[in-house]
Amino acid sequence: MVNNTAWSTSVVWLKKARKYHRWLMAGVGVQFLFWSITGVYMVSMNIHYIHGESLVKDDDEKLDLGNIEFPMSALVAEYPNARAISLTQRMGAPFYIVATGANTFSIDAITGAQLPKLNEAAAIAIARYHYAASDEVTGSRLIRFSSDMPEELSSRHLPVWQVTFDNVAAPTFYISQQTGEIVTKRHHYWRLFDWMWRFHIMDYDNGENVKNGFLFFVAAIGVIAALLGAALTYFSLRTSVTKGSVEKGFNK
Numbered sequence: 071m072v073n074n075t076a077w078s079t080s081v082v083w084l085k086k087a088r089k090y091h092r093w094l095m096a097g098v099g100v101q102f103l104f105w106s107i108t109g110v111y112m113v114s115m116n117i118h119y120i121h122g123e124s125l126v127k128d129d130d131e132k133l134d135l136g137n138i139e140f141p142m143s144a145l146v147a148e149y150p151n152a153r154a155i156s157l158t159q160r161m162g163a164p165f166y167i168v169a170t171g172a173n174t175f176s177i178d179a180i181t182g183a184q185l186p187k188l189n190e191a192a193a194i195a196i197a198r199y200h201y202a203a204s205d206e207v208t209g210s211r212l213i214r215f216s217s218d219m220p221e222e223l224s225s226r227h228l229p230v231w232q233v234t235f236d237n238v239a240a241p242t243f244y245i246s247q248q249t250g251e252i253v254t255k256r257h258h259y260w261r262l263f264d265w266m267w268r269f270h271i272m273d274y275d276n277g278e279n280v281k282n283g284f285l286f287f288v289a290a291i292g293v294i295a296a297l298l299g300a301a302l303t304y305f306s307l308r309t310s311v312t313k314g315s316v317e318k319g320f321n322k
Contacts, residue, residue: 088302095299098292101272108266120263122255125241127202133159140182142166148182160250161199167249174248188247193231196250197243205235212247222261227253 118124138157145155145166154169157179164179176185188196194207213219214229223230229247234240239257246253268274272285 095295098288098295101288102292104269108270111266112263112270115259115263120260122241122257122260125202125243125255125257126200126252133157133164138164138179140166140177140179144182145177158251161196167251174246176249185250188231188245188250190231192250193245193247194233196245196252197231197233197235200243200252201235201241203235203237203241205237205241207233208236209234213244222256222264223254 142155142157145168146152149155149168149170152168152170154167156167158165158167160176165185166177166179168175168177175187177183178185190210190212194210197207197210210231210233212229212231213223216225216228219225219228220232223232223244227244227246230253231245231247232242233245234242237257239259242256243252244254244256245251271282272288273282
């Protein structure tokens, strides 16, 4: 015969364990739901699309070194204190990007003249040149200071022109005023992805701290609740077997 006292003790323990398990899951259940929803969105979206790679048309035009009339040696001689010099092209025209201290500017690779900072018309022209679709531009503005900067932009790129196109996803190009380069691309799906990421790692500030204490705490509670649930399942099955044995013993 199975010990009736042991069975009664198991029942009492199971009732307490269910109570604690219920409260633990009530505390982390909402976050579990957020983890599931955000995880599904992030894994279902093409990361290349999220990065805005499809917003820019493929440009197979290679830089023709034969068009360069102002040599690199002359540029180095003119700017001996330059910390970085690179050669690229803007809408098919070659130019150098020169960084000296805190300043960055462009040099025409044909004439050697310093190019002026981009005005609004030039920024829009560059955006339209690289944009893969045919949507019209709905807005443009120059962002000089971090106080005017949206969260989706890094301050290291300032000053930049923000050019937005007329599309349901609101594709936005950020173009350096100093060099004319597209420093980053954004759209609503990226913005939603960014918020999904913040909810997923539970960092609601800037989404960069994946080791924050709040995430660790909730994850730890979730693990405890899961282990407690597994133990409850095991002992519930065991108690059912024990109860059946006890009742069978009483009937003898």
